[in-house]
Amino acid sequence: MVDIDxxxxxxxxLLGDLPLWRLRAIEHVTLSxxxxxxxxxxxxxxxxxxVMQRCxxxxxxxxxxxxxxxxxxxxxxxxxLPIAELPKIPILDLEISVDNNPVYRVSKxxxxxxxxxxxxxxxxxxxxxxDSFPKSFIDFLTFIFYFPPHGYERHAKGFERLxxxxxxxxWARFNYLLSEGGKGEFPARSEMGKLYxxxxxxxxxxxxxxxxxxxxxxxxxxxxxxxxxxxxxxELAERAERLGDRSVLVSPDEVADNLSILHGLLREADxxxxxxxxxxxFIKTYYSYGYRWMTFARCTIPxxxxxxxxxxxxxxxxxxxxxxxxxxxxQQFRPSAWQGVSFADAETNxxxxxxxxxxxxxxxxxxxYGETIKLxxxxxxxxxxxxxxxxxxxxxxxxxSQRGRPERIFIKCxxxxxxxxxxxxxxxxxITAFGWILLFLRGIPDLxxxxxxxxxxxxxxxxxxxxxxDAALILVPVAFAGTLLLSKQDSTLGAWMRKVPHSILxxxxxxxxxxxxxxxxxxxxxxx
Numbered sequence: 001m002v003d004i005d006x007x008x009x010x011x012x013x014l015l016g017d018l019p020l021w022r023l024r025a026i027e028h029v030t031l032s033x034x035x036x037x038x039x040x041x042x043x044x045x046x047x048x049x050x051v052m053q054r055c056x057x058x059x060x061x062x063x064x065x066x067x068x069x070x071x072x073x074x075x076x077x078x079x080x081l082p083i084a085e086l087p088k089i090p091i092l093d094l095e096i097s098v099d100n101n102p103v104y105r106v107s108k109x110x111x112x113x114x115x116x117x118x119x120x121x122x123x124x125x126x127x128x129x130x131d132s133f134p135k136s137f138i139d140f141l142t143f144i145f146y147f148p149p150h151g152y153e154r155h156a157k158g159f160e161r162l163x164x165x166x167x168x169x170x171w172a173r174f175n176y177l178l179s180e181g182g183k184g185e186f187p188a189r190s191e192m193g194k195l196y197x198x199x200x201x202x203x204x205x206x207x208x209x210x211x212x213x214x215x216x217x218x219x220x221x222x223x224x225x226x227x228x229x230x231x232x233x234x235e236l237a238e239r240a241e242r243l244g245d246r247s248v249l250v251s252p253d254e255v256a257d258n259l260s261i262l263h264g265l266l267r268e269a270d271x272x273x274x275x276x277x278x279x280x281x282f283i284k285t286y287y288s289y290g291y292r293w294m295t296f297a298r299c300t301i302p303x304x305x306x307x308x309x310x311x312x313x314x315x316x317x318x319x320x321x322x323x324x325x326x327x328x329x330x331q332q333f334r335p336s337a338w339q340g341v342s343f344a345d346a347e348t349n350x351x352x353x354x355x356x357x358x359x360x361x362x363x364x365x366x367x368x369y370g371e372t373i374k375l376x377x378x379x380x381x382x383x384x385x386x387x388x389x390x391x392x393x394x395x396x397x398x399x400x401s402q403r404g405r406p407e408r409i410f411i412k413c414x415x416x417x418x419x420x421x422x423x424x425x426x427x428x429x430x431i432t433a434f435g436w437i438l439l440f441l442r443g444i445p446d447l448x449x450x451x452x453x454x455x456x457x458x459x460x461x462x463x464x465x466x467x468x469x470d471a472a473l474i475l476v477p478v479a480f481a482g483t484l485l486l487s488k489q490d491s492t493l494g495a496w497m498r499k500v501p502h503s504i505l506x507x508x509x510x511x512x513x514x515x516x517x518x519x520x521x522x523x524x525x526x527x528x
Contacts, residue, residue: 147221222290
């Protein structure tokens with residue numbers, strides 16, 4: 001990790017006010033698989049000459065930053081360009097092109113360092129920053145934003161019983177790194193208990209401050225900085241070994257000082273958020289960087305004409321608002337796909353969600369939530385309504401250009417099977433259940449005896465059981481059930497949607513067959 005260079009100054013400037021240079025952002029989401037969605041995002045960018053002609057402080061800052069790298073008028077210039085925010089979830093097949101040229105994104109640690117510098121800059125703009133920050137403060141913020149949760153999530157699954165409200169994973173994180181043989185300069189084991197008590201209290205304070213700005217995420221480095229502390233020790237130790245300079249290492253006391261400074265900044269920003277827009281932006285930006293990557297790309301762009309940024313990826317789908325929770329039985333029976341979208345990073349934002357499986361439909365109008373996922377946007381004290389909103393059974397679109405719109409939204413899309421398919425499936429389930437009940441009631445043996453008229457001997461009633469023709473008539477639904485269970489699915493999304501009714505139907509199928517075989521075994525169904 002190197003100090004910020006002039007190209008990164010441009011990235012910070014552009015990151016500071018994305019709508020300044022983005023005319024339109026169009027995002028298309030296709031729900032094509034059970035756990036993956038295909039996304040395409042197209043960003044129409046203003047001509048940078050046009051941006052720099054605007055009478056705004058950001059335009060002046062952009063002009064000054066371009067001068068730092070010697071940009072020549074009407075000549076392409078190499079920049080680090082902020083592309084999009086990506087959640088810290090599995091993402092595949094990421095492709096980025098700028099002005100029709102494929103580009104590679106900047107590494108996540110370099111991007112996190114740019115974000116750390118930007119957050120410090122926001123604190124200065126808000127007037128809450130101290131006169132100077134410790135030398136290790138940028139590194140501290142960088143590892144908070146860079147903290148990769150995926151490997152740790154697997155290790156921390158045993159701690160899920162603690163719940164989302166108490167993400168007590170810090171101790172597990174240290175044990176994980178120690179067990180993996182990390183090279184970090186960790187505190188001695190005798191000191192860890194005391195450090196844990198102090199830092200865990202700080203973790204709870206950070207979590208409480210975050211509740212009004214973002215949703216609870218137990219793996220967010222911003223909400224729980226203690227998660228990233230072991231990673232900080234480990235990575236700085238590797239850097240010291242690589243550079244041969246141990247001065248880059250940090251001590252537990254330095255970490256405690258950085259925690260105290262950061263908590264003071266957040267507490268002051270929280271107190272001034274309603275009257276100081278810069279303070280509000282600082283605290284929202286800090287917390288949002290904990291669970292989202294900012295994607296940067298090093299590219300060459302024209303200054304004298306508009307251009308287009310295109311990004312394609314496959315992103316994991318979750319059927320709960322909290323991705324760390326498993327869907328309940330009701331959420332599997334009536335599933336809703338949750339999609340997070342950046343919705344204020346251009347002058348106008350368009351988002352569309354489409355279901356490609358012909359057997360699956362969007363039920364009703366999707367519900368749109370803000371970043372805290374508490375109340376829908378149209379049910380709040382100050383409801384927000386978009387410029388345009390359209391919904392059909394296969395497509396949902398939302399267009400908005402109002403300045404007061406939320407920066408990020410979560411869209412809850414209720415998914416159901418098409419009515420004809422669902423009707424046939426549930427009708428077969430009901431008929432199969434009725435056949436099972438009928439076979440059981442009519443075929444159950446009565447172990448009592450009765451006198452046959454005209455004869456003086458006792459004959460058990462089981463001798464008057466069902467005939468094979470009677471049983472075959474009752475077992476007719478088995479053929480329909482088997483056909484539905486063995487039919488080929490168009491996609492994994494449709495198969496996942498049928499998982500619960502197919503499980504019910506499969507249970508009924510084996511139940512009715514088992515009942516029939518038992519009745520044949522006890523000679524209560526007379527064959528021949």
